[in-house]
Amino acid sequence: MDRIHEIEVRMAAIVEASKEAEGEELKALADEADKLTAEKEELRKAAEEAEQRKAIAEKLNAGEIAGNHIDIAKENKKMDINSTEYRSAFKDYVETGVMNEEFRAVAMTAQNSAVIPPTVMNQIVEKMTKEGSVLSLVRRIAFPAGAAIPKSELAATANWIAEGAEIKADGKGTTQVTFAAFPLAAAIGVSFKLHVQSLSAFENSVVENVSRAMVRALESAIISGDGNGKPQGIVTASVPANRIVEIKQPKYTDLIAMLKAVPAAYKAGSVIVMNENTYLDFEGMVDNNGQPIARTNYGLNGAENFVLKGKKVVTTDFLPSLDEAGAGDVVAFVYNLDNYVLNTAYDMDLQVYQDNPTRNKVFQSYMLVDGKPVDTEGLVLVKKAASAKA
DSSP: OHHHHHHHHHHHHHHHHHTTOOHHHHHHHHHHHHHHHHHHHHHHHHHHHHHHHHHHHHHHHTTSSOOOOOOHHHHHHHHOTTSHHHHHHHHHHHHHSOOOHHHHHHHBOTTSOEEOOHHHHHHHHHHHHHHOTTTTTSEEEOOOTTOEEEEEEOOOOOOOOOTTOOOOOOOOEEEEEEOOOEEEEEEEEEOGGGGGSOHHHHHHHHHHHHHHHHHHHHHHHHHHOBSSSSOBOSTTSOOOGGGEEEESSOOHHHHHHHHHTSOGGGOTTOEEEEOHHHHHHHHTOBOTTSOBSEEEEEOTTSOEEEEETTEEEEEOTTSOOTTTOOTTOEEEEEEOGGGEEEEEEEEEEEEEEEETTTTEEEEEEEEEEEEEESOOTTOEEEEEOSSOOO
């Protein structure tokens, strides 16, 4: 206790100094003495408590005191929301609205929601990626709300100069794209029959329903979202007139115009996105020699792969077909979907209520998401013309 010794030495010095001190000096010495006395008392108590702990530890080591046995394996199992036990408890929660007390502390949120087990969540994400033709091609990140991504704009140009002339440095401007966090909710009805189904059947039903609902909402927003309470869509971006192509009925020259409008630096990786019926309109076209200009390949799994003039075609129901579109509507676009960034958190929670007339359990699942095109320099929009082109 070196500090206690220092305090005692200082206290002795204060006593000697106080014999001749007066006024403010005496008051200051008295205040210092009070503080040192309080500090000494705290140190003394701390020393006593340390001695008590040491004595208890020595008795435990000697076997004189029996400690409480902690089942570590059991505690770990309780906290694991990916375990079979929690997944079964989650199934019971969906069916009854009551979470097993063992998992309530780790699985329930302030809004009385239950965390979807990671095993099920991973299946949902995987199925969303497989089923979403557009969703699987955009760039996905998982940053907190308000994250800003720098977007560089190369402004440097090379200039011919005379020998010995001054070389002026061009700047490189940088702008930022900031992501908000919009809540996306999916309300899913779970049939009363699930009460008698197995855990795997229940989880498959959750995966199927949640992924289908989320994919449709996300792809709709990625393509045509207005940015108000949802991600900003690709077709709502502003592009110059030289990257807007208007068509009435598909012609070979229209296809060439679409591909020609893509700047050379953005051609690699770009795809054509359109409604499948619009693709079929193009597929029915022939060139001047009567040969089809479209080519449909079949992958190893038998699925169709659509191609126009060597460009991959991605089909979606969230763009109108040429027959359905009105004048000025976007019916297709050419774009590298990796330049669209979707910032999303997949750790969904869940709230349950019962639809009494159908005896179905309805649960709402939430995720926070935002997205926007971070680079539109290579975007070409294809719109339906107001009248037939000559």
